[in-house]
Amino acid sequence: xxxxxxxxxxxxxxxxxxxxxxxxxxxxxxxxxxxxxxxxxxxxxxxxxxxxxxxxxxxxxxxxxxxxxxxxxxxxxxxxxxxxxxxxxxxxxxxxxxxxxxxxxxxxxxxxxxxxxxxxxxxxxxxxxxxxxxxxxxxxxxxxxxxxxxxxxxxxxxxxxxxxxxxxxxxxxxxxxxxxxxxxxxxxxxxxxxxxxxxxxxxxxxxxxxxxxxxxxxxxxxxxxxxxxxxxxxxxxxxxxxxxxxxxxxxxxxxxxxxxxxxxxxxxxxx
Amino acid sequence: xxxxxxxxxxxxxxxxxxxxxxxxxxxxxxxxxxxxxxxxxxxxxxxxxxxxxxxxxxxxxxxxxxxxxxxxxxxxxxxxxxxxxxxxxxxxxxxxxxxxxxxxxxxxxxxxxxxxxxxxxxxxxxxxxxxxxxxxxxxxxxxxxxxxxxxxxxxxxxxxxxxxxxxxxxxxxxxxxxxxxxxxxxxxxxxxxxxxxxxxxxxxxxxxxxxxxxxxxxxxxxxxxxxxxxxxxxxxxxxxxxxxxxxxxxxxxxxxxxxxxxxxxxxxxxxxxxxxxxxxxxxxxxxxxxxxxxxxxxxxxxxxxxxxxxxxxxxxx
Numbered sequence: 001x002x003x004x005x006x007x008x009x010x011x012x013x014x015x016x017x018x019x020x021x022x023x024x025x026x027x028x029x030x031x032x033x034x035x036x037x038x039x040x041x042x043x044x045x046x047x048x049x050x051x052x053x054x055x056x057x058x059x060x061x062x063x064x065x066x067x068x069x070x071x072x073x074x075x076x077x078x079x080x081x082x083x084x085x086x087x088x089x090x091x092x093x094x095x096x097x098x099x100x101x102x103x104x105x106x107x108x109x110x111x112x113x114x115x116x117x118x119x120x121x122x123x124x125x126x127x128x129x130x131x132x133x134x135x136x137x138x139x140x141x142x143x144x145x146x147x148x149x150x151x152x153x154x155x156x157x158x159x160x161x162x163x164x165x166x167x168x169x170x171x172x173x174x175x176x177x178x179x180x181x182x183x184x185x186x187x188x189x190x191x192x193x194x195x196x197x198x199x200x201x202x203x204x205x206x207x208x209x210x211x212x213x214x215x216x217x218x219x220x221x222x223x224x225x226x227x228x229x230x231x232x233x234x235x236x237x238x239x240x241x242x243x244x245x246x247x248x249x250x251x252x253x254x255x256x257x258x259x260x261x262x263x264x265x266x267x268x269x270x271x
Numbered sequence: 272x273x274x275x276x277x278x279x280x281x282x283x284x285x286x287x288x289x290x291x292x293x294x295x296x297x298x299x300x301x302x303x304x305x306x307x308x309x310x311x312x313x314x315x316x317x318x319x320x321x322x323x324x325x326x327x328x329x330x331x332x333x334x335x336x337x338x339x340x341x342x343x344x345x346x347x348x349x350x351x352x353x354x355x356x357x358x359x360x361x362x363x364x365x366x367x368x369x370x371x372x373x374x375x376x377x378x379x380x381x382x383x384x385x386x387x388x389x390x391x392x393x394x395x396x397x398x399x400x401x402x403x404x405x406x407x408x409x410x411x412x413x414x415x416x417x418x419x420x421x422x423x424x425x426x427x428x429x430x431x432x433x434x435x436x437x438x439x440x441x442x443x444x445x446x447x448x449x450x451x452x453x454x455x456x457x458x459x460x461x462x463x464x465x466x467x468x469x470x471x472x473x474x475x476x477x478x479x480x481x482x483x484x485x486x487x488x489x490x491x492x493x494x495x496x497x498x499x500x501x502x503x504x505x506x507x508x509x510x511x512x513x514x515x516x517x518x519x520x521x522x523x524x525x526x527x528x529x530x531x532x533x534x535x536x537x538x539x540x541x542x543x544x545x546x547x548x549x550x551x552x553x554x555x556x557x558x559x560x561x562x563x564x565x566x567x568x569x570x571x572x573x574x575x576x577x578x579x580x581x582x583x584x585x586x587x588x
Binding site for chain 2: 015019023026027030034037098099101104106107112113114181
């Protein structure tokens with residue numbers, strides 16, 4: 001073969017900060033539109049926690065108390081956690097499994113998209129859906145459930161749950177890198193529903209069988225649930241910092257698992 | 272009938288001293304137990320259009336994936352623009368059309384293009400990308416509502432929207448009807464006329480012939496033939512002779528230039544690269560030979576001829 005007489009000089013990556021931010025914003029906007037237009041996602045992730053809250057928090061347990069606060073306030077925090085978890089697990093778990101398993105992620109990786117933009121966009125969108133879910137619960141509880149959190153605690157509840165979504169984005173990412181496109185929704189459900197129950201998101205942990213109460217502190221949703229409950233005035237045995245530490249540790253473990261999946265994925269052939 | 276497309280298209284011979292844009296140097300790639308590429312070397316020069324031709328599973332897609340930095344070679348060196356294909360600066364000058372089973376279906380055609388255009392420093396205007404891919408009338412449709420051919424055209428649009436210098440097109444015309452295929456060919460030629468460099472993979476000899484300056488035939492992970500379309504056709508465009516003869520098969524096989532002989536009812540099917548010498552010999556050996564038909568062999572036979580050729584050759588590398 002003839003030798004090349006000319007070579008290319010390697011250009012540095014020239015992209016201004018403004019352009020980079022514009023890419024992140026566009027990536028996020030289209031990821032949001034993609035999920036918003038997918039009723040199986042947008043309706044079910046918002047509808048289920050809201051429906052459960054209306055039924056168990058506002059209609060069936062009117063006037064009852066749990067752990068020193070009204071059931072309407074208690075379930076606002078726990079179903080909020082449940083909703084945030086679902087929004088993140090489905091968007092990341094099913095989303096990444098699909099896009100990875102069916103070749104779309106390869107097209108994105110081959111393009112000059114900043115790789116981090118893909119994950120950032122998905123995370124911001126999960127946090128946005130989380131915000132929508134918690135806001136709806138907050139409004140419903142305040143208007144129909146007689147919950148009066150006030151500005152400070154209300155903001156704390158929102159901020160806690162929206163930030164906590166990141167832990168379940170990481171968990172979804174790990175699932176997305178190991179589950180196939182067809183099995184991902186089933187895998188997410190198999191983890192999501194039992195985890196929610198055992199973490200005390202449907203009925204208070206204190207009402208669960210004793211062995212499950214011992215198990216709960218090992219489950220990540222328990223910790224986010226406790227943080228959310230703390231915002232509505234339920235006292236926790238552990239400090240806020242301990243709960244955040246547990247969530248941060250869990251996030252790092254999930255990212256490590258996802259990283260492993262990424263490496264294994266590279267060795268698979270697509271024909 | 273194979274027509275010499277070169278004359279029709281008036282393709283100039285590309286200057287081989289042009290800068291090296293993409294290169295595989297003795298590259299091997301294994302997926303678990305499958306050897307996808309074995310010591311493959313390939314050079315693509317600026318302004319050139321190279322077709323990697325081969326049956327499914329030959330290793331064409333693997334070669335493209337490596338050049339896009341989507342995987343790492345087990346041995347050998349992969350370079351694009353003289354550097355690592357993973358280099359973000361190189362990706363800004365590269366576009367890729369890959370085989371994708373599913374694209375996010377709830378986004379509209381123009382939204383997909385808008386997003387990909389934003390990745391590049393100097394993208395084509397949206398209208399130009401839409402026109403090049405023939406998507407103007409369906410730009411507001413959601414991807415999930417498109418036909419197979421339309422989806423393929425969107426993937427083409429995403430590859431070209433950034434106006435990249437180097438384009439990888441992996442089986443670009445799969446699922447397109449004849450008209451859409453011709454339109455895409457025209458578009459690919461227009462890109463080359465604008466100085467772009469293209470590596471395309473295909474399993475249609477006709478497509479490689481219609482587009483490429485150079486064809487690289489890949490079979491079972493190795494390059495088994497390389498040359499201009501004319502050179503490749505000379506090696507692959509075999510002829511098939513159908514005739515009725517009293518000669519035994521063994522004696523027909525003994526005729527120089529005969530690749531294979533099969534009996535078909537009362538006739539014989541003789542595979543060969545060039546028909547005339549074989550016919551001359553047939554007439555000499557059997558003056559009563561009749562019912563003669565000479566047809567050009569299909570791609571299947573062509574591949575067969577090439578792969579037999581490569582099997583006979585001892586391992587070169």
